[in-house]
Amino acid sequence: MQKYSGRCLCGAIKFKTNASPLWTALCHCETCRRACSAPVVAWVSFKEDTVTWTGNLNYYKSSEHGTRGFCGTCGTQMSFVSTRWKEQVHLYAASLDGSPDYKPSLHCYFGERLRWISINNDLPKFETSAPQ
Numbered sequence: 001m002q003k004y005s006g007r008c009l010c011g012a013i014k015f016k017t018n019a020s021p022l023w024t025a026l027c028h029c030e031t032c033r034r035a036c037s038a039p040v041v042a043w044v045s046f047k048e049d050t051v052t053w054t055g056n057l058n059y060y061k062s063s064e065h066g067t068r069g070f071c072g073t074c075g076t077q078m079s080f081v082s083t084r085w086k087e088q089v090h091l092y093a094a095s096l097d098g099s100p101d102y103k104p105s106l107h108c109y110f111g112e113r114l115r116w117i118s119i120n121n122d123l124p125k126f127e128t129s130a131p132q
């Protein structure tokens with residue numbers, strides 16, 4: 001049984017893993033927001049070699065250290081890898097199938113958040129990157 005699976009909007013790209021998440025976070029950084037056109041992005045990180053992909057991702061180097069994978073057909077953002085988090089792939093919790101037991105554990109880059117969204121939880125809030 002797959003623990004986690006997900007897909008892009010059109011279904012050309014799919015992923016699955018039986019691994020447990022390494023960490024989870026809600027990111028408010030401007031790069032994530034612009035990449036997804038979303039006010040906040042929910043991340044779930046896995047060891048890269050535990051995730052199996054179907055379909056071919058397109059890639060965009062969004063910073064000096066980070067590369068984002070997306071579907072070339074529908075444009076859905078699918079993955080993030082960085083030299084800062086070696087051997088990890090960060091996936092978008094909102095692309096997961098069904099309602100897995102995903103729980104964000106913190107807010108990162110809270111200093112860059114949009115001021116028109118209200119955050120009503122007691123999760124730790126880090127102005128920039130969270131300590132890993």
Ligand SMILES: [Zn+2]
Pocket residue numbers: 008009010011012013071072073074075076
């Ligand atoms: Zn797609």
Ligand SMILES: [Zn+2]
Pocket residue numbers: 027028029030031032033041109
């Ligand atoms: Zn971010």
